[in-house]
Amino acid sequence: MNDIARVVMKVQQPLVFDIYSRNRATGSFIIIDETTNNTVAAGMIC
Numbered sequence: 001m002n003d004i005a006r007v008v009m010k011v012q013q014p015l016v017f018d019i020y021s022r023n024r025a026t027g028s029f030i031i032i033d034e035t036t037n038n039t040v041a042a043g044m045i046c
Contacts, residue, residue, distance in 0.1 A: 007043075020044035 020027030031041040 017045050020046065 016026070017029075018026040027045045029043055029045070030039050031043075032038065033040050
């Protein structure tokens with residue numbers, strides 16, 4: 001919990017995004033558990 005990591009994610013469909021330092025709104029993300037609707041992760045795109 002509360003760890004910091006650098007990760008690579010594979011997605012099923014193309015994503016549109018910006019680098020976080022350019023646009024905070026489209027350069028960040030959250031991951032939500034579909035079963036519980038709880039937020040399980042948040043991140044910034046570098």
